[in-house]
Amino acid sequence: MLGAGAALGVLEQAMRAALAASGAALLEAVLAGDGDGYAGPHAECGHGHRASYAGCRPKVITTVLGPVRVARAWYHCRECEHGFAPRDEQLGVPGTSLSPGLAEMIARAGAEVPFGKAAALVKDLAGVAVSAKTTERSAEASGAAARAAAEAESAAIRGRRIVPLPPAGPVPDMLYVEVDGTGVPVRATETEGRRGKGEDGSARTREVKLARLFTVSRLDEAGRPVTDAGSSTYVATFDGKDALAPLVKAEYLRRGGDHHRQVVALGDGAAWIWTMAGDLYPHATHITDIYHAREHLHDLAAHLAFITPDPPGWLASRLKELDAGDIEAIIGAARAYPLEGVKASELDTKIGYFEHNIHRMRYARYRRLGMFTGSGHIEAACKQIVVQRAKQSGMHWTVQGAASIIALRTQHASGRWDELWTPGPGQPAPPRAAI
Ligand SMILES: [Zn+2]
Numbered sequence: 001m002l003g004a005g006a007a008l009g010v011l012e013q014a015m016r017a018a019l020a021a022s023g024a025a026l027l028e029a030v031l032a033g034d035g036d037g038y039a040g041p042h043a044e045c046g047h048g049h050r051a052s053y054a055g056c057r058p059k060v061i062t063t064v065l066g067p068v069r070v071a072r073a074w075y076h077c078r079e080c081e082h083g084f085a086p087r088d089e090q091l092g093v094p095g096t097s098l099s100p101g102l103a104e105m106i107a108r109a110g111a112e113v114p115f116g117k118a119a120a121l122v123k124d125l126a127g128v129a130v131s132a133k134t135t136e137r138s139a140e141a142s143g144a145a146a147r148a149a150a151e152a153e154s155a156a157i158r159g160r161r162i163v164p165l166p167p168a169g170p171v172p173d174m175l176y177v178e179v180d181g182t183g184v185p186v187r188a189t190e191t192e193g194r195r196g197k198g199e200d201g202s203a204r205t206r207e208v209k210l211a212r213l214f215t216v217s218r219l220d221e222a223g224r225p226v227t228d229a230g231s232s233t234y235v236a237t238f239d240g241k242d243a244l245a246p247l248v249k250a251e252y253l254r255r256g257g258d259h260h261r262q263v264v265a266l267g268d269g270a271a272w273i274w275t276m277a278g279d280l281y282p283h284a285t286h287i288t289d290i291y292h293a294r295e296h297l298h299d300l301a302a303h304l305a306f307i308t309p310d311p312p313g314w315l316a317s318r319l320k321e322l323d324a325g326d327i328e329a330i331i332g333a334a335r336a337y338p339l340e341g342v343k344a345s346e347l348d349t350k351i352g353y354f355e356h357n358i359h360r361m362r363y364a365r366y367r368r369l370g371m372f373t374g375s376g377h378i379e380a381a382c383k384q385i386v387v388q389r390a391k392q393s394g395m396h397w398t399v400q401g402a403a404s405i406i407a408l409r410t411q412h413a414s415g416r417w418d419e420l421w422t423p424g425p426g427q428p429a430p431p432r433a434a435i
Contacts, residue, residue, distance in 0.1 A: 020127060024065040031070050037087030038073035045077035045084065052076055057085065063099035064126060096138070102128060103138050104421050110139025111408035114392065136401075143404025146411055146420055150235075154250035167256040172215035172228055174371070175260040177248065177281070178378035179273050181209040182386050184238075187396045206399055208390075208406060209244045210236045212381045213251055215260070219370045227377065233414040234381060238403050245276045252280055266375045268292040269357050288360040289375035290322070297322055300334055300350045307337045325362035327354050385409045 036056055045051040057074040060067050072085035088094040098106070105126055109118035115136040123129050130138075156162040183205030190206060214232040216225045233255065235247040257263060263284035267273035269292055277284055301308075301315035308314040314333070321329040331354055339347050354361070363373050389409060390402050411417055 017127060020065045024063065024068050027063065027065055028068045028070070031068065031091070034090075035087075036071040036073045037085060037090060039075075039086055043075045043086060045075070045080055045082065047077070047080055049077045049079045051080075051084070052078070054083065059085070059088075059093075059097065061091070061093055061097055061099050062102055062128065062130070064101045064105060064128060066128065068099075096141075098130075098134070098138055100421070102130075103142055106130060106135050106138045107142035107408055108412075108417075110135050111143070111389070111405055111412060113389075114395075115139065139408070140401050140404045142420075143406075143408045144400065147404060147407040149420065150407060150411070153254075154235075154247055157250040157253050158246060164254045164256060166259050170217075171256075171259050171261075172217040172231065173260065174216040174225070174262045174264055175252075175255070175257055176214050176216065176264045176266060176372065176377070177211060177252065177277070177284070178266045178375050178381075179209065179211045179244070179248070179276075180268070180375065180378040180382050181207045182382045182391075183207050184386060184390045184397055184402050185395055186399060186402065190397075190399050206238055206402075207240075208236055208238050208386055208402070209241060210234060210378065210382055210385065210410075211244060211248045211251070212378045213248075213255055213257075214377065216370075216372075223367075223370060225370050225372050230415060232377075232381070233416070234385060234410040236385070236403075236406050236410050238399050241272045241276065245280070248276065249280050257281060264371055266372065266378070268375065269296070269353060269360075271356070274360075285366070285371065286360045287366055287371065287373060288357040290361075290363055290373040291375070293322060293354075293357070293361055294319065296350065296353045297330070300330075300347075300354075303343075303347060303350055304334065304337060307339075322361070323363055325364045325366075327358045327361050330354055331358075381413070385413055 038053070041053050042050045043053070052075060054074045054076040056071050058069055058071050060069050062068075070087065070091070072087040074083055074085050076083045084094070092100045096103070105122055105128075106118065109121045112118065113121065116132040118139065119130050119132045119135040122135070153162065157164060184207075185204060186206045188204075191204060194206075212232055212234050215228045217228050218226050220226050233251060235244070235251050237243045237247060258281075263281045265273070265277035265281065265284045265286050266289055267277070267286070269288045274286055277286055297318055298315065301311060301318065304314070305311040318330050318333060321327070321333075331351055334347065334351050366373050386406060386409075389405060390397060411420055
């Protein structure tokens with residue numbers, strides 16, 4: 001069946017190869033027309049010295065059209081013992097032989113699939129041969145540049161050097177902020193001195209923390225909230241909760257968080273999430289994820305199963321109370337049995353989860369108000385952004401490498417991919433890193 005149209009298939013591939021080849025020739029001519037970047041007998045080296053012209057040094061740049069040869073005036077700085085071509089800066093190729101267009105393609109493929117497969121995709125779909133190693137280096141360099149750009153933007157927003165525009169009207173009714181974390185398998189050198197889940201107690205993974213912001217404008221016929229399509233944006237970091245908070249703050253400001261009537265912070269019950277929410281959006285409604293709350297309730301019921309007359313019935317009643325948001329009833333029922341010693345202090349801990357989060361567990365009320373009570377969105381995001389790419393069998397990342405690829409994935413999932421490669425007016429140039 002695939003054989004049908006084979007003649008056309010051969011023809012179109014041949015035609016594309018021919019067009020690419022003539023395109024490369026045309027590009028080479030266009031670039032040659034712009035000169036070789038000659039800036040006189042001397043040029044500033046970047047470190048305050050006068051570098052001297054040292055002749056013309058051509059370079060082959062691999063582009064989406066194939067290899068293209070460019071002439072470059074070469075300068076040498078005697079003090080730095082370093083040479084450079086101003087033309088490379090103009091073209092965005094200092095320290096690399098990959099064109100910006102090809103680097104973007106490689107980043108896109110490398111963000112999506114393992115580097116070997118990404119190289120094969122670029123070859124099969126774009127007709128440009130690059131090695132798996134080059135793909136890895138280039139995609140990670142683009143990711144590192146994306147991270148640096150995101151961090152710079154984040155700092156500028158927090159420092160009010162960038163003032164985001166209010167969200168376009170009509171402003172969605174509710175803005176949700178959810179946070180979660182997941183482990184990424186890393187090389188042994190990346191976990192030295194850290195406690196973890198390895199057999200000898202050493203860590204084999206490093207946690208990446210992820211936050212998702214999204215909006216809700218309407219409810220479905222059953223009165224359940226509907227996530228606005230395309231409204232999700234993400235921030236991520238390997239540097240822990242103290243590094244996540246400023247990223248979330250900037251993203252909240254960038255999206256004009258204060259313009260939404262209702263902000264909802266959903267968390268698994270970990271205290272730091274509420275501390276962060278209290279600092280960043282104190283007026284928000286805090287909700288403890290109902291699935292985590294149920295797990296804790298199962299755990300509590302198991303702890304008391306030796307003493308409750310009908311353990312399954314006891315749990316069922318408490319689950320109903322949880323759904324109703326009647327946390328006082330749960331606490332009362334659990335306190336009805338006098339325990340002693342270790343059992344009693346363990347009970348205190350388990351009940352403590354409910355006591356500390358009591359005002360974040362009014363589930364019936366949240367449902368009436370049309371709010372989500374479960375943090376399924378952030379768990380789905382962890383899978384989509386981190387697990388699918390970074391937690392494949394046999395993968396052992398450097399933290400830098402994983403963070404770079406995850407930066408590309410969050411940027412893409414946030415619908416901000418193009419911003420990485422085409423700066424808007426007044427924005428800094430797109431990220432390019434030497435590889
Ligand atoms: Zn110098």
